[in-house]
Amino acid sequence: MPGSSSPLQTFSLQLRLAETNEIFSLPQCQNDFTLKQLKSDLELLTGIPFHFQRLHYLDEMDLPDDSTLMDNDVVPGGTITMRIWRQDGWGHLVAAAAKGHTMKLAQLGVTEEYAGTSPYAKILGPEQKKEWVAHRAFVALFVASHRGHVNTVKFLLSHGGECIWPISSDVDLKTIKTALANCNKFDIKVGKLRMENRNENFLLPCF
Template sequence: MPARGSLPLSKTRRRAFRLGLQSWRQTPLPKTPSSLVPKTFSLRVRLEETGDMYRLPSCHADTTVRELKEELDLIAGIPFHFQRLLYLDQGILMDDSTLGFHDFVPGGIISMCLWHQDGWQELALAAMEGDASASCLAKTPVGRTALHVAAAMGRLYCIDLLLEHGASFFEKDLKGESPLDVARRLKRF
């Protein structure tokens, strides 16, 4: 029995109604006028495995997800190729897409998860918990060492410990930045 005040829908009308809803779902939301989005804005990133929050202060609409991951590589200490970034319900963000493409809201929160393959998640979590079994001379694919990360975070005790175990302040990443350069750029010293 149809609800009070409604008429029964024929198969044709039900199908048309469903199609109308589907086309409504596929209609893109209006874009925020570029004049309302600040040129430089900050984003927050939550590491889902631990709940840790990281702030990225100098983002732009043309910043790529890959560039965002490379910055998180330093700030969070998690190599970019272990990161999966998600924003709202858009799924995993592709490295070559830009923040403007995804309509990031200034001050919004991005979720970061770690890939579960080959034990990398366990390794990254052990490093975050202070497990000293990892080599301080290992490099990420962009040439960063544990000393780059410690300098980016301003962790003096870690820096001293890494230097005692053979890390070098002169080791440069693929962008030509030494740990000291990174610390200066992020105003840690």
Template sequence: MQRAADVAGAGTRPPKRQGGDPKAGARPAQPSNRARARVKGHTGDPLASTASPDFAPDVYILRVRLEETGEVFRVANCRNDMTVRELKEELDLMVGIPFNLQRLHFLDQGTLMDDATLKFYDVIPGAVISLCIWHYDGWTELVLAAVEGDPSKMSCLGISEDTYYRTANSQHFKGEQWRQWTAQRAFVALYISAHRGHVDAVQYLLELGANCLAKSPLGRTPLHVVAAMGRTDCIQPLLEHGASIHDKDLKNDTPVTIARRLKRGNLERKLFLLYWMIKSGNRNPNLAGRDASEKSTRGL
């Protein structure tokens, strides 16, 4: 099976048929016989007692392991006809790793292609899918530093224009190309730090110049992942640097609608309260809360 190309830039949206045959309509390679045998219980795999994909429930749970850290995330509402791309879109919010930096693996089938379905790869309820970070251009080191929330490590990994950090890809960049490269890395560091709730790191990156209005390839801002994870402490610094609760991603979701969908009522209220405090310049939370309530009831 041809592996997904690792040349997609961190700031661009991956092509629809990432890693697929360049000829239109070409069918992806079939999963290996060994993988099928493991899923069906021919090698004593502990997953053998679980029903095969053909008899899987309509909606089920998967576990995703971030290999670089060992963290395991529980992903609900998975389906047989769910594509790998759709799963990665969910992981963008749940794990905080931008869509274009994700590499998914299941058993020994190599990198999973975006257009293929979970059923195509014989993924079964309760299975564990491996999530890895693309290693090109020094992304792995930066992602791990952001997961830790360590400003000293991030500062050495190309997040500002005056950095001495270089990769094989960036060593010849100059001018605007260099500014865009460092700005993209600062944004990714901010995105992940905000997702993990590292307030000090978020404040550091914002003061360094990281753009909280920039968007991931799925159109999401750091405030989207803050809303998804309920990181209330990270709301105010983002809003004070210009973040908006009304920015929409490619699915037309705002941070507020994500908080509502995930039943994070306290965070939704705090988003409105702090937003109107900052917009109005009023530091009285009671008055700001009243204004926010009036605006929200009028359908803003």
């Protein structure tokens, strides 16, 4: 009938994370999903923060956040590729955290001891550099804890102190706590920090 619409079909996709060659299954996809919606789900599925995700399909062109799967001609059973923003060595950092390569990670700016080895960090002032290290340590902690790399998480918490950083999307803190609980050899507490004049959620893991 004119004006009628067929029900949305639910289908599965695969996601390949280029930096680690990991494959993830996406079983509950629909044509009207926007890439922004998908990225929020992928943040929890892959442990990769929303703002680092570059999604590609068939070629290496970034898919716009406000476009849908239908807009990009994504077909059931297809494979979407995720790549990490390469600036400032983020791809190497995510790969090292995902694989639990603690010693390699230690040289990628997640501690103040090695922060000066980055060309970008060398031009930062003391407070900016501290914030730069905290951001990198948070991302590494998020990725490593998602995959249960206990020794890497211990290293990040013991060498970086408290990793305090705004959560990049509307991620439920209980879900992040569950991811951190993969590293159940020690107690990690997660709470909210409300900053004056700021409306952001912060992750505060500590012993």
